[in-house]
Amino acid sequence: MAPYETDDRAKAADEADDRRAGRHRAARYVVPVAVVGVAAATIGLVPALASSGDPDLPKVTARELLEKIAASDVEQLSGTVKVSADLGLPDLGGLAGGFASGAVRGDGDSSADPQSKLMELVSGTHTLRVATDGPDRGKVSLLEDAAEYSVVHNGKDVWGYDSKSNEVYHATAPAGAGRKAPHDMPATPGDLADEALESVDDTTSVKVDGTAQVAGRDAYKLVVEPKQSGSTVGAISIAVDARTGLPLKFTLTPASGGAAVVDVGFTKVDFSRPAASTFDFTPPKGAKVTEGDDHADTGKGLPRGMGRAMPPGAGTAVPKGGEGLDGVKTIGKGWSTIAEFHTGGTGLPSGGKGSSGNSDVDGFLNSLGDHVTGSFGSGTVFSTRLVNALITDDGTVYAGAVTKDALVKAAEAAH
Structure with a gap:
């Protein structure tokens, strides 16, 4: 696909800044519009056509699709997300996961601390139920065998609950934290897509590669690939909802080939406002409650709307x-x-x-x-x-x- 001419880069950035200044967008699922300008020299200009059997959507260029993602104003949704990860970690019979979780939360701390649960998402396949209503209300539930773990953000309160151990973790979100609230858990494709697209620069190729259906919704497929040699990242594919611009699926495949390293996608999604009771939480009777510190700058986490995700790109290996x-x-x-x-x-x-x-x-x-x-x-x-x-x-x-x-x-x- 033919790239934009270099002379168009400044013009694209100016146009994107003008649109950003006049538009109110949600704090969640935001990809900076500046990406459009920075990546202009590497974005495919020719629109992709739908493949046979895929949704027949209007033609769109990669630049237009990036703008659509940046303009997405989705603030309310609920749904189910399937998370699969295959990092190729050595099999230590559960020792690695237990050690890592202990190292994160420390001996004697609550099993309901969201940081300890993050380690469970780095391997295998998991099902999450997610709901959000603006930047200060959100919930993620990790469904397990005969048990459930939930993280709830409602106003100033952040709760973690492990039904298996009947333990509760409580912390206070810093005032006005919005998407930078504490205890950041990458729970949706948008969490990962934001970070990937923020990394787009002249070392990156961006193009549209047809259409797809995700969770019953028509979507465009945006593909981000490194231009450089030496990276272990092969390609990142982002399925973008054709109507709302919301990322519905994120897939990272390695340069070595084979199954995806990370595959996160909605299997069900509803853009109506969740019931207010969804975000209510009261510690169950008899539960052990651990009060956590206020973490204004730790980057730990809840789903988007409650914080930021760990970036998938290069240069992010250091926590x-x-x-x-x-x-x-x-x-x-x-x-x-x-x-x-x-x-x-x-x-x-x-x-x-x-x-x-x-x-x-x-x-x-x-x-x-x-x-x-x-x-x-x-x-x-x-x-x-x-x-x-x-x-x-x-x-x-x-x-x-x-x-x-x-x-x-x-x-x-x-x-």
């Missing part, structure tokens, strides 16, 4: 807590961005100075990664289907949605 690590910096740009930081200690056992001295322990840890050497010394690369990390023997970490070779080259260039 929010990484800002407290020693000298976090980035190498490269766009989809090939690599985060570099120091753990503050030595690296993982690899037979060198980081060795534990216990051959069984060292062998187990090394079995989870690949031992590499270079001008930086030696280290271990831990890989998933999307994010990879190199930990050198001196405790330096290089991480990103990039290949193992890209991490080794970055480490060598830094020495």
